[in-house]
Amino acid sequence: MDEIEEGKYGKPILLDYVVDELLTLAISRQPFNYVKLLSEKILQLRGRYLFESVMNDLSIEEIINAFIKLNENLNNKLSFTDCAIIMTTHQVGYLASFDEGFSGSLIRLRMEFFIYVLKGYVISNF
Numbered sequence: 001m002d003e004i005e006e007g008k009y010g011k012p013i014l015l016d017y018v019v020d021e022l023l024t025l026a027i028s029r030q031p032f033n034y035v036k037l038l039s040e041k042i043l044q045l046r047g048r049y050l051f052e053s054v055m056n057d058l059s060i061e062e063i064i065n066a067f068i069k070l071n072e073n074l075n076n077k078l079s080f081t082d083c084a085i086i087m088t089t090h091q092v093g094y095l096a097s098f099d100e101g102f103s104g105s106l107i108r109l110r111m112e113f114f115i116y117v118l119k120g121y122v123i124s125n126f
Contacts, residue, residue: 005048011049011050012048012049012050013049013050013051014042014045014049014050014051014060016051016060016063019042019060019063019064022038022042023035023038023039023064023067026038027071032071032072035071036068036072039064039067039068042060042064043061043064046061
């Protein structure tokens with residue numbers, strides 16, 4: 001590992017999938033303050049590692065910041081890959097999901113359906 005850290009084999013690359021798995025595991029088992037600190041530590045690796053994102057339209061920094069912002073005031077924490085991150089970034093208004101965990105960051109539009117709306121989104125056709 002030291003040789004990798006020292007760049008013996010080239011500059012290390014940190015993929016968003018690795019960050020995704022780490023933060024998803026952490027938020028399911030650790031207090032939010034720990035996860036927030038871990039996220040900050042990951043962001044401090046900029047410069048030492050190349051950050052590569054498979055989601056070309058968002059950087060790892062943007063994804064981590066959205067993840068922290070969404071989870072900061074929630075009792076039921078969302079996973080790093082939850083659709084709510086994409087929704088808030090791209091202003092997607094509606095989400096259909098069987099996961100009731102979105103109730104803290106999204107408004108459940110109808111009780112009989114699992115349709116959520118982004119807070120602050122103009123609701124139409126309902």
